[in-house]
Amino acid sequence: MSATSPAEARESAGPIISHQVAAPEGKPRGEFLFFALRSKKFMLSVVILAVLAVVAIFGPIIDSTDPVAQNGLPMQQPTLDPGNWFGTTYFGEDVFAQFANGLRASFFVGFLGGGLAAVIGMTVGFVAGYRGGWVDEALNMITNVFLVIPTLAVLLVITSYLQARGVMFEAVFIGATSWPWAARAIRAQTFSLRSREFIDLAKLSGRGSRQIIVSEIASNMSSYLLLTFILLFGGAILIAASLDFIGLGPTGGISLGLMMYNAVTWAALQLGIWWWFIPPGVGIMATVGALYVMNVGLDEIFNPKLRTM
Amino acid sequence: MLSLNRVSKVYKTGTFGGKELLAVRDVSFDVNGGEVVSLIGESGSGKTTVGKMILKLIEISRGTITLDGQDISQIHGGDVKSYYRQVQGVFQDPFSSYNPIFKADRVFAMIRGAYFPDVPASEWADKLDAALRSVTLDPGQVLNKYPHQLSGGQLQRLLVARALLLDLKILVADEIISMLDASTRIDVLNLLADLQTRGMGILFITHDLSLGNYISQKTVILRRGVIVEMGDTEKVFGHPTHPYTRLLVSSVPQLHKKWAEIEAELSAPIAGKGGCPFHDAYPLAGRSPEPSADEPTLVKIEDDHFVGCFELESEKAQQVA
Amino acid sequence: MSLQVTDLRVYYRTLAGDVKALDGATFGIADKEIMGLAGESGCGKSTLGNSLIRLDGRMKYVAGSVNLDGTDLPIWDSDEMVHYRYMEVSVVPQYAMSAMNPTRKIGKMVSELVESRGVSYKEIRPEFERRIDLVGLRRDVTDRYPIELSGGMKQRMVMVISTLMDPSLLITDEITSALDVSTQRAVAETLVSFRDHGFVKSMMVITHDMSILYQIADSILVMYAGKLAEKATTEVIIGRPLHPYTRMLVSSLPEVGVRYADKKLTGIPGGPPSLLHPPTGCRFRARCPLAFAKCEQEPPFVEVEPGHWAACWKATGSDA
Numbered sequence: 001m002s003a004t005s006p007a008e009a010r011e012s013a014g015p016i017i018s019h020q021v022a023a024p025e026g027k028p029r030g031e032f033l034f035f036a037l038r039s040k041k042f043m044l045s046v047v048i049l050a051v052l053a054v055v056a057i058f059g060p061i062i063d064s065t066d067p068v069a070q071n072g073l074p075m076q077q078p079t080l081d082p083g084n085w086f087g088t089t090y091f092g093e094d095v096f097a098q099f100a101n102g103l104r105a106s107f108f109v110g111f112l113g114g115g116l117a118a119v120i121g122m123t124v125g126f127v128a129g130y131r132g133g134w135v136d137e138a139l140n141m142i143t144n145v146f147l148v149i150p151t152l153a154v155l156l157v158i159t160s161y162l163q164a165r166g167v168m169f170e171a172v173f174i175g176a177t178s179w180p181w182a183a184r185a186i187r188a189q190t191f192s193l194r195s196r197e198f199i200d201l202a203k204l205s206g207r208g209s210r211q212i213i214v215s216e217i218a219s220n221m222s223s224y225l226l227l228t229f230i231l232l233f234g235g236a237i238l239i240a241a242s243l244d245f246i247g248l249g250p251t252g253g254i255s256l257g258l259m260m261y262n263a264v265t266w267a268a269l270q271l272g273i274w275w276w277f278i279p280p281g282v283g284i285m286a287t288v289g290a291l292y293v294m295n296v297g298l299d300e301i302f303n304p305k306l307r308t309m
Numbered sequence: 310m311l312s313l314n315r316v317s318k319v320y321k322t323g324t325f326g327g328k329e330l331l332a333v334r335d336v337s338f339d340v341n342g343g344e345v346v347s348l349i350g351e352s353g354s355g356k357t358t359v360g361k362m363i364l365k366l367i368e369i370s371r372g373t374i375t376l377d378g379q380d381i382s383q384i385h386g387g388d389v390k391s392y393y394r395q396v397q398g399v400f401q402d403p404f405s406s407y408n409p410i411f412k413a414d415r416v417f418a419m420i421r422g423a424y425f426p427d428v429p430a431s432e433w434a435d436k437l438d439a440a441l442r443s444v445t446l447d448p449g450q451v452l453n454k455y456p457h458q459l460s461g462g463q464l465q466r467l468l469v470a471r472a473l474l475l476d477l478k479i480l481v482a483d484e485i486i487s488m489l490d491a492s493t494r495i496d497v498l499n500l501l502a503d504l505q506t507r508g509m510g511i512l513f514i515t516h517d518l519s520l521g522n523y524i525s526q527k528t529v530i531l532r533r534g535v536i537v538e539m540g541d542t543e544k545v546f547g548h549p550t551h552p553y554t555r556l557l558v559s560s561v562p563q564l565h566k567k568w569a570e571i572e573a574e575l576s577a578p579i580a581g582k583g584g585c586p587f588h589d590a591y592p593l594a595g596r597s598p599e600p601s602a603d604e605p606t607l608v609k610i611e612d613d614h615f616v617g618c619f620e621l622e623s624e625k626a627q628q629v630a
Numbered sequence: 631m632s633l634q635v636t637d638l639r640v641y642y643r644t645l646a647g648d649v650k651a652l653d654g655a656t657f658g659i660a661d662k663e664i665m666g667l668a669g670e671s672g673c674g675k676s677t678l679g680n681s682l683i684r685l686d687g688r689m690k691y692v693a694g695s696v697n698l699d700g701t702d703l704p705i706w707d708s709d710e711m712v713h714y715r716y717m718e719v720s721v722v723p724q725y726a727m728s729a730m731n732p733t734r735k736i737g738k739m740v741s742e743l744v745e746s747r748g749v750s751y752k753e754i755r756p757e758f759e760r761r762i763d764l765v766g767l768r769r770d771v772t773d774r775y776p777i778e779l780s781g782g783m784k785q786r787m788v789m790v791i792s793t794l795m796d797p798s799l800l801i802t803d804e805i806t807s808a809l810d811v812s813t814q815r816a817v818a819e820t821l822v823s824f825r826d827h828g829f830v831k832s833m834m835v836i837t838h839d840m841s842i843l844y845q846i847a848d849s850i851l852v853m854y855a856g857k858l859a860e861k862a863t864t865e866v867i868i869g870r871p872l873h874p875y876t877r878m879l880v881s882s883l884p885e886v887g888v889r890y891a892d893k894k895l896t897g898i899p900g901g902p903p904s905l906l907h908p909p910t911g912c913r914f915r916a917r918c919p920l921a922f923a924k925c926e927q928e929p930p931f932v933e934v935e936p937g938h939w940a941a942c943w944k945a946t947g948s949d950a
Binding site: 460491492493494502556567 | 841842844882887888899
Binding site: 201216 | 361364393397398406410419420423
C-alpha cells in the first residue's frame with residue numbers, strides 16, 4: 001500500500017471523477033465510515049475481534065476460577081453447565097478460565113509488544129526518512145543489525161539467566177525485536193512524502209523538522225500507521241504464542257500458547273482431550289486471522305484504487 | 310533587491326561521491342522590486358534548483374545570494390522565519406502543495422500561527438478577506454473547502470494570497486502556470502503582473518517562452534546550469550543571439566506563424582571573427598570547467614543584453630536527445 | 631469519409647451517478663486529414679479519443695455509432711474490438727513514454743506485440759527498421775531497454791510502434807505535453823511525416839495546446855463540457871472563430887511578441903460545469919458574455935458555412 005499522491009489518483013481516475021465525485025460528503029471521516037460499513041472483510045473481522053474481546057474482558061469475571069487451580073475432576077468433557085463450558089484439563093484445571101485469562105494475556109502482550117515495536121519503528125522510520133544523509137545511514141545500520149540478530153538464540157541465552165520471567169518481559173522483548181520491517185516501510189513512505197511540495201510550503205511557513213514530521217507527514221500516513229500497528233499487534237500475539245509453545249514464555253500465569261504447550265506435553269491428542277488444545281488453537285487463529293483480514297479490509301477502504309465499485 | 314553572484318550548486322555523484330555534478334554554474338542576476346524576471350530553461354537546466362536556493366530549501370555550494378545586501382546563507386535558526394516574511398515561493402503542482410487530508414485554508418492558519426499569533430480573530434478574518442479579494446477569489450467559495458474540492462487555478466491563487474499576507478519583497482513562482490487550464494492561466498499571469506506593478510519583485514521560472522515574454526521585463530535563459538543569454542525581454546526575444554536561444558524561439562509553436570516562417574524571420578546570427586562574440590571579447594578565457602572568480606561568464610553585446618559562450622558542447626543543437 | 635462519428639455518448643459510472651463525460655459527438659475526419667481535438671481538462675476529449683479504441687471498466691457506452699472506412703466499429707464490445715485495435719485504429723496514449731515495459735528490450739516487446747496479432751516479426755522487421763531511421767533514431771534502439779532512452783526518443787519510438795501496422799486512424803493523446811520545446815517540435819513534425827508517408831490515413835491529435843495544432847493540424851474540433859463547440863479548418867478556428875468559447879480561448883493564449891504592457895489578455899471567468907448534473911441548455915451559458923434567452927435550449931452542432939460547424943445560437947444567426 002502506498003500513499004498515492006492526489007495527482008496520481010486524479011490521473012488514474014480520469015479528469016472528471018475525483019473533482020466531482022467522492023463519497024457523499026467531502027470529508028474523509030464520513031467517507032471512511034461509508035466504505036467501512038460496506039466492506040465485508042472489515043465488518044467480519046470487527047465482529048470476530050469484538051467477540052474475542054468480550055470473552056477476554058468479561059470471561060474471567062463471569063468464571064472467576066483460578067485458571068491454574070487443580071480443583072475440578074480431571075479430563076471432564078465440556079458441557080453446558082456454568083463453570084464447565086470448556087471442560088477440564090488433565091489436572092482438573094478449568095479450561096474456560098484458562099482460555100479467557102489466556103486471551104487476556106495474549107491481548108496484553110500483543111498490545112504492549114506491538115505498541116512498543118510501533119513506537120520504535122515510527123521513530124526510527126520518520127527520522128531516517130526525513131533527515132536522510134548520515135542520520136539515515138546510521139539508523140539503517142542499526143535497523144539492519146536488529147534484522148539480522150537471531151532473536152530466538154538471544155532469547156535462549158537470556159532465559160538461561162532469567163529464571164523467572166513475566167508477561168511484561170515477553171512483551172518488551174517482542175517489541176524490541178520486531179520493529180525493523182515497520183521502520184523500513186515507514187522510512188520508504190517518508191522519503192516519498194518528503195519531496196512533496198506541501199512539505200516545502202511548511203518549511204516556508206517557518207515550521208521546524210519535528211513539527212513537520214508530526215503535523216504533515218505522520219498525519220498524511222495515519223491510515224498506513226494504523227495498518228502497521230494492527231500488523232505488529234497480530235504479529236506480536238503470534239510470536240508470543242510460538243514462544244510460549246516452545247517453553248520460552250513467561251514462567252508464571254497462563255496464556256494460549258502455554259495451554260497448547262501443556263496440552264502437547266501431557267499427550268492431550270493421544271488421550272483424546274481435544275477440548276484442551278482446540279480452544280487455544282482456534283483462539284490464536286481467530287485473533288491473528290481477524291487482524292490480518294481487518295488489515296486487508298482497511299487497505300481497501302483507505303485506498304480508492306483498490307475498491308471495486 | 311535580490312542579487313545572485315556567481316552561484317553554483319554542486320552535487321556529489323559516483324559510487325563514493327568522487328565525481329561532481331554542477332547543476333548550476335556561476336549564475337549571476339538580480340531581481341529588483343517592481344520587476345518580473347523570467348528564468349527560462351528546459352528540463353535539466355537547473356532553474357528549479359536556482360529557485361530552491363533562493364528559498365533556502367537547498368544549500369548554496371558556491372557564490373552568494375544577497376537580499377538587500379544581506380548574505381542569505383548566513384541566516385540561521387530563528388532568523389529564517391523573518392527571511393520568509395520577505396521571500397516566498399509558489400510551486401508547480403497546486404494539488405501537491407496542499408496536504409490533502411486538511412482543508413485548503415490551513416495554509417493560512419500556518420502563517421497566522423507562525424507570524425501573527427497575537428492578532429485577534431476578527432482582524433485576521435479581515436486581513437484574509439482582503440488578501441483573497443486581491444487575488445480575485447471569492448472568500449465564500451474557497452474558504453472551508455478541501456483541496457480536491459477546488460480547481461487548480463483557485464489553489465494557485467490561494468497560494469499567492471498566502472504569500473501576500475506577509476510583507477513580501479520577492480516571490481519565486483516556479484512553473485506555476487503549467488498545470489493550469491488555458492482559461493485560468495491568463496488570470497494567474499495577470500495577477501502576477503498586477504503584483505509587479507504594485508512593487509513586488511517576481512522571479513518567474515518557466516519553460517514556456519510565450520509566458521515569459523508576456524509578463525517579464527528581464528529574461529534569463531538557462532541551459533544545463535549555465536546562463537547563455539540574458540537581458541531586457543524585448544531585446545532577447547527580438548534579436549536572439551545565442552544558438553540555443555534561437556533554437557528555443559524557433560521551436561515554440563506560435564498561434565499565427567508556422568515554424569518555417571519563424572525560422573526564416575530569425576535574422577542572421579551575429580558572427581564575430583571567430584564565430585563566438587564571447588570569445589571574441591575574451592580570447593584568452595578558454596572554456597575551462599572551473600572559471601576563476603574574476604573571469605567573466607557573459608559578454609555585453611548591446612545595452613541590457615548579454616550573451617555567453619556559443620559552444621554547445623560536442624552535440625549539435627539540432628539533434629534533439 | 632474515413633471516420634464518421636454519429637451522436638456518440640459515453641458516460642462514466644460512479645457511485646454518485648453517471649458523469650456525462652461525452653454527450654453527443656457528431657463529426658467526421660477525411661482521409662489524409664489531421665484533426666486536432668482541443669479543449670480544457672474535463673471537456674471530454676480524452677474520453678472521446680479513448681472510446682474510439684477501448685472503453686475501460688468505468689466507461690459506459692450509451693448511444694451513437696462510429697464508422698471507419700465503411701465499417702461500424704463495435705466499440706461497446708471489447709472482445710470484438712480486438713480485430714480493429716492496433717490494426718485499423720491505433721492510439722498513442724497519454725504517458726505512453728512510461729508505458730513501455732521496463733523489463734523488456736524494445737525489439738522483444740514489439741515482436742511479442744505483432745506476433746500476438748498474427749503478424750510475423752521477421753517479415754515486418756525491415757519496414758520497422760526503415761521507420762526507425764525515418765524518425766531519426768538508430769537501428770540498435772531495438773536492443774535497448776526503455777530506460778536508456780530520453781523522453782523525446784521514447785515518444786518517437788512509441789509513435790513508430792503504434793503505426794507499424796499502418797492503421798487507418800491514429801489517435802494521439804497529449805503526446806507533446808511532457809516534452810521540452812525543441813523535442814515537441816520534432817515529435818509534432820514526425821506526426822505530420824507519418825501522414826505524408828502514408829503510414830496512417832487520418833489522425834486525431836488530442837491536446838490542450840492550440841498553438842501546436844496551428845502548426846500541424848488541418849482542422850480543429852473544440853470541445854466544452856462533454857459537447858462539441860466548434861469545428862473548422864485550422865485557419866478559420868484560429869482566425870475567424872464563431873463560437874464564443876473558441877473566441878475567448880484563442881484570445882487568452884499568450885504568444886511570443888504579445889506583452890502584458892502592450893495588450894493585456896483576458897481569461898474566461900468561472901469554471902466548467904459539473905458533468906454529473908450538467909445544466910440544461912447550452913453548457914457554456916453561465917460563462918458566455920453573449921448568452922441570451924434562447925440559450926436555455928441546447929444549440930445543435932450545425933454546419934453554419936461549408937466545412938464550419940458550431941453549436942451556438944448566435945453563430946447560426948438565430949438571435950432574432
